[in-house]
Amino acid sequence: MYRTGLLPSIGDYRPMPDPAGTDPGSLNQPPASAVGLPVQLEEARRELRDEILRGHGGRGALARFSDRLDAIVRQIVAAAPHVPQPVAPMAVVAIGGYGRRQLCLHSDIDLLVLFGGRLGDAEEKVLRAILHPLWDLGLAVGHQVREIEEFGRLEVDNPEFLMALVDARPIAGDRGLFDRFESAFHHAGTHAHVVGALNALIDERYALFNSTLYQLEPDVKESPGALRDLTATRWIAALTDPSLLRRGVEDPSKIEEAEDFLLRVRSILHLESKRNHNQLTHPLQENAADILGYPGAFPQQRVERLMSDYFRHARVVMRSLAWMRKVAPTPAGLNLGRASDGILFIDVRQAAVQPATWLAAFQAAIDANCPVSDPALAVIRQYTERFRVEDFFPTPAHRAALLRFLKPAPGLYARLSEMHDCGLLGRMFPPFQAITYRVVRDFFHKYTVDEHTLLTIRNLERLGTGAAPDRQRFSSLLKDLEAPELLVLSLLLHDVGKWRDDDHHLESVRMAREMFGRIGLPQEARDTVEFLIANHLAMSQVAFRRDTEDPDIVRKFAELVGVEERLKMLCLMTLADVEAVSLETLTPWRAELLWRLFVDTYNHLTIGYGDERIEGDLPGNAELLTNRPADLSDADITRFLEGLPRRYLQLFDRDAIYRHVRLARDIRPDEVHLWLEQKGTAWELTVVTLDKPFLFSNISGVLSSFGMDILRGHALTNPNGLVLDVFQFTDQERFLELNAGAREQMFTVLNDVVSARETVTERLRGRARSLFHQRPLRVTPVVHCDNSSSKRYTILDIIADDEFGLLYRISRVMSQNGCDVDLVLIATEGHRAIDVFHITKAGRKLSEPDQLELAAHLQRMLEGGYEAD
């Protein structure tokens, strides 16, 4: 509904027909003309003057005059290629009053010259070839020049320009480029901003006129009730709900009549004053009354009749605008607006048959922190039974929108409750329908299963927004989650199996699996959700019923969760679930027990895993051998796995493990085997090589030298010196994306640095400023040495500001202190880097003095007082 760049062409507002046409084939074709441009312009002006003097200088005459100017502009643009062709495509677009085809005799010619690429010398020559002839004709040209990419961000500081763009009309050049401009400009965010800015400007303009239309010498453009009000009325409708023009307080024909009157008067003012003058002064009132043929024996009588008509028309316009401002919804998305009672559908009939757009209404409500309006809910309630799951999520974009919607945010519980109340939630998630109003009698639960489920999500939502002091530690976990929407999805489905009376978690898993395909959930996400649903009772059972001071209990629980991310999710799920049982269930005592189990398990996963190695036959090994691809032997796999931490089997899926085995096969000293793939917005680099001093810092240094920001990763070493490093990083400079051969270049450098043919220090010199620049600390650095948690390693916890090159600097300091980096966990949470290193020195744990020295060096470096060479 918002894709129209022109004013709405519905029955109540009919732009004048455009005889030149604007189809792609005709944009660059000037009409055949035997006369020069000055003559053409003078002819056009003479025709308009004649019309004005006959009292007909209104809509039709101005549209014809605009068309004559279009023809002149097209001829000039067509002549422009005599200079070297621009590389980028170009379009010339009429904007503002010219775009509306209401060009008056002395109005500025407002043009947007749009380029499809970067502005260079060739483009500037073309620009001059267009503008100079227009200036030579004596036209006042208001021109704006933009690259199409500039419409990727909103020019919030230039509201008048944005409003002029609402009337954009292509005249010449590349029609495809104009279409790209329209796509970039016309979306809810821009529309909402333009409407907001427009309302502010209306208020400012009204203040200049004491907010009254009854001016004795009105400005027919600016005064309340004059042409700007009329344009504003149409803009608001075009940007919010075009049907409002049909439903206004004034009959549409009266608005058209008022417009024609005001334009006729304005044309007379331009003609009589010979300039762009719009104030209907007393002397000009007499001239206008005469030209428009008002009867009366005396000038005063004719003027009174003219002004009486003026006020009548201005009142129609002002009332229309006031009503439009009152009722127009704020644009909130495709076919969505925000009114005082919440999000509504602009075109209800369209919404009724497009269920895939419904979720957007609830997302818009979350974004605007308001409800979905009752009329919109009523539409959904009426039609929802007609649709299947697939109708709500027909494309990958819709399925991605679902996951975005499920991110914990203020209002999520309320919106889900609205969806449930109107029957949509059960249609979107059929398993949820099975627990609607479901009563399960037990000693603890106080609510029906569906409400308990939604309350779990409310509890999570509250953790994200101003959690109580005793919940803030859990709140920090929520903020750190990579995919909190999967936690919400798990909560939504965790009890659906309770439609039956036995083993509900297994039934919940079965029902959830049926949903995964229908909402297009990626495999990794499916595994996570399935794990959480299947084990949603596990953490409470261990925390509240088992002796968590027994290390064996913690170890077994750590084995169950496997990795930190799942532990965090399960912890939050347990908290939200227990709290949703009743008001009294989650006591501070239980919260404390849960937190302690979390901490103990987290510590086991991050600092206790080094001693648990893959040795002999493990259940995971057998599975890997059974399913191995033909190109790998049992011996290849066993040799590779032997001695790696057991955690490895939980970090990587089978395909990744087989890939690692291939990379490790037959590797020789100084060789580096690499694998690089894009994963969402990040990249993942796998490095397999044989261990040597400074290896970890060299690899992380190479990544930094290419501008990569390392987010997370693992470094693993087996007793034979085989090193497997996996880094996930972002490429903010888009080096890998934009440069052909970038991947090969990075691989070459990694090989050269690891084999000592090049030094990383040399490569980093160019980035030295950002690498070693001392910035104010946002996080007080923490360096903690632990010699007791592992039999083999000294464990170093480091928490610091996530800065470019941090990992390189840390690991370099370690290597300079003679330490070997054996295992590393790399994590980034917000602007904090959280790294855990398992290190040794000469094959042993660090002595007390070595620990103190290393910690001091690291602390100094992190506080900015130390530079690695």
Place this chain on the structure above:
Amino acid sequence: MKLIKSIVRPNKVDEVKDALEKLGISGMTVTEVRGHGQQKGHTAIYRGKEYNVSLLPKMQIEVVVSDSIVDDAIKAIVQSAKTGEIGDGRVFVLPVEQTYKIRTGEKDAM
């Protein structure tokens, strides 16, 4: 008649309860409590930062029993709540002078 107040590990409540029920003691009050005795908490580390865990979560079980089975009840509690490690808890025995039923105001026979 005695009031036996036991402070036990949270995971031992069910075992203590079962042991008492075997003696015919079914009425009890169970409360979540936090505190420390000889155990005095410990130092925990989370993400490189050390913090003191001084008050530990425990469960308090209160039962009122006749003098004749006090010793058996204490024995049942100790046996079922014991792990042998520091932090197993305490049992306190207090005399009870009178008890009343609130519903009827009736005084129980001692």
